[in-house]
Amino acid sequence: MDFSTTMEIFVSNYTLIDNEIYELWVEGVSAIEAVCQLKGKALLQQGSNVEMLQSEIEDHYRTYSLLERLLHNPAKIKDHQLEFQIEPQIMSMLIQRYYKFDDAVYRDILGKKLSTRNRKDLDDLSERTGINILSCRRQFDNAKRVFKVVEEMPGLVVKNIIDNFALDKELAKSYATVVFLGSLRFDCTKRKLQYLSFQDLSHCAHAIMANWTCKEQGPEQDDTEFDREFLLDLKDLRVMLDKDREHKQ
Template sequence: MSEWMVTTSSAVVLDEAILQLWLLGHSVEQATTQRMPAIQPPVPLRVLKSYITSQYRTYEMMHHYLHHPRHFAGQFMFPLSHSAKQHLIEKYYSFDESVIREILGKKLNSRTRKDLDEVHEKTGVKIISCRRQFDNLKRVMKKVEDAEGRTLVQDIEHQFLLPHYLARQYAHILFIANNRLDTFRKRLSCYQFSDFEYCGAVLMQYWTASTMDTLPEFDPQLAQDVRDLKSLVLNDRAVIDELRNRISNNLSQSAHPPVLERIQSNFKVVLRNMLSIGCMINQQKEVRNILGEIADKLVDAFMQVGWSSIDMDAFYSAMAAEFQNTASLASRYRERYGTNWIRLITGIKLISIRLFKQPTSQSILARSFTR
């Protein structure tokens, strides 16, 4: 019936095209209409509908088992090969990025589930499919939130038998959801799921504590060190001047004149904004706005004065490298805070570069380094 048909036994036939239509939430009638033009040679409508009805019945019978992938993988009710089971699990837990973009950062509760009608209207994805994707997220969250002994990605792979790439995506989504990071601020409306997933990955890698808790949390020691650095650096003009000069010299060797032209007057404000953002991560109410703050206080300010993403990359790389060379700052401080300085700068650099795009077709409204 389909060029994508996969036969796993005489008892169970999985048709990839029909499976996809079922996952998308199409009814039997809708699926029949969709598939009819592709069937060669043509078959009577009633034959195709009967075939699709049989396929749907099989998937509905598997539905409950797919909520518990490890149980599904070990059951013998459906005589499927190991690879077929893995494929079904992966497809069932796949998602539409447009749907997750509308859910991202919200609580995974009954109220959000009730609002999925709005997600359906915005994305055009059928409500049945929206509910499947939401329920999958909630199911994964509930399963891993109390687990210990593995990283979040490892635990999702273990509990749900998902391929590594998909487990990583779920991990980043859950990290954003668990920390309630705001992705709906007007300034952030131009960004897609992939942008936020990338930012979640960066935050998890550079700004969370190394613990065996499955759901990682922002590192309070990093936040404390940044607060200390803010006091040490911003209150010492000699440190600021030397760091600025060292970064200028570093950039002059890299041939980045647009950065050099603006660094002298803007350096202290950039430094202050960067350290202030780092201080947010241990404040639950403030950390929710961290992506918006990076976009507002750094990315938009760089855009306004004509910096490019290449300039930003060079500037942050120089800032990370020259900290240890700043003699005006006591060596004990450079040794104590050096690692967390690099963690802070690297996280901000990667996120800033990713968010470096025009928010809409409109120009950026009046924003400045002094915000």
Template sequence: MAVSETEVFVCNNCMINADIYDLWLKGNSVSEATKHQQNKVSLKKFGATLDDLQSDIVDHYRLFAGLEEMLKTPPRLNHQLMYQFDPETVHMLIQKYYCFDASVMREIFGRKLGTRSRKDLDDISEETGVAVRSVRRQFENAKRVFKTVEELSGRLVDNIQSHYCLHEDLAKSYAAVVFISNNRFETGKKKLNYLSFEDFAACANYMISHWSYSSEECQHHEDMDVDMDRDFLLDLREVKVLMEREYAEEHRGLMLRALQPVMRERVLVEMDNNFRSISKTIITIANGLNHSKESRDIFIDIYEKLIEPWLLMSWTKADAKVFLTAFKDTALQLDVFRSNPKLVKVWERYMATFTPVVLRMYPR
């Protein structure tokens, strides 16, 4: 009698319904999630009842609650034995847990990420239309990432990726949150309401790339790049030489010659008439970066003292770009720069970030 052989494979991998996970992350209750899924799934097709659907969602929510503590320290998910997930599922769980609504993070930006800020979560929920449970998760994630990396040496994005297993784009977004919060930059003024989270994040990442300890020009890469490079900020004081009458007049003359072929006549006249005040503003902002009280106002200073006057003079974003490019290049033609290579590097390092920050902030 022939004996048949049967191979049996037993697997206890946990299955995650990504749609239900999204509903949980958005702060939906079980009943809200059930109603949402009822409208999306044909129960008759699967021979299921509404109670079956709700029971399934309850099971998923219980699983997510059990996973949440591990999600707070993502590397644990790769080493725990309680739940069996394939690598793709682990990646999805982590990335989605740390994703956020840009409108919520825009409100969190610049706030002190401490316990007292939690009283504002209801207001943020009402302002953004995002469920308060989701707002709380996003706030706690930002706070947790900040606390983890604020004292670590090395590149901020690398630290966030290694501790939270996030893809680079998401890590850069959190780096911007950490950098702006650590430096207490003012982002909540009414005049800055037109700027989005993405605008501030782009500006913060420009600063991290050129003004922090992770900048290629920095000599102390081992230091924390949640802070700006202190040596660079001290050296920036030397650019005040551009405010001296002799160099200011020469700089103005070089600007007129450089811009005459490329700038509209009306804009050129306004530039000429206002050059001293514009130059003083750019240099004063540079000097103020060395003082925490003044550096906190960099965004509002750029808007009120540069962008707002330029808008009143009908300057376009293109006009601003042409001016700032020429302002940087013509300064390098002055003898005081040509005889001081160190000053040249400091000036180029400053303007390499200042110019794109101003242009990113310039209303479209």
């Protein structure tokens, strides 16, 4: 009698993502703090204990840390599909959440040089806003990364951000605000402007980009630089205003 058994084995490296744990990781919450926040929730209700919960969270955190280098360069994620098997819609969600930001953080860095020195000031920002310092650093580094990639790139800045970072349009428009005001060195720290929120300044920035920059199709198309003819018109207008003042005197 033949007692041999035929078995079929399938090995997969499909990457499991827990939305709640990923959100805590993005916000800079430590694994220990995450355990405290998730105790008594669904994971424990399934019959696990605190030790099992901590082990699972730490495992997720390790996975997300490995994924982070890909999130820094979303355009090349397709080259690593064998390393991390993640469905496209899930990967899109990971990217959007990783690049999300707090208005208070980006309002503070608008117009500033994204330098190491200013990064050190994030401790004060974290204390003022109550936002986790690790989250502040992630947001600062994301802004700096996007800025460096698209600053010198010809074309429309929102499209360039979408193409290189796979962000949705609204999120890309917010990053375009950071790039535009940063590249033109707009001083958003003046006392007269302090009452304006990030969204207020973003609205103004996109109005300027839509009406005052080079939007015509061609090699010179760039909506982060002012249109030359428009600047010449402004110069002529200033001359006319000066003459008008002299006439009134």
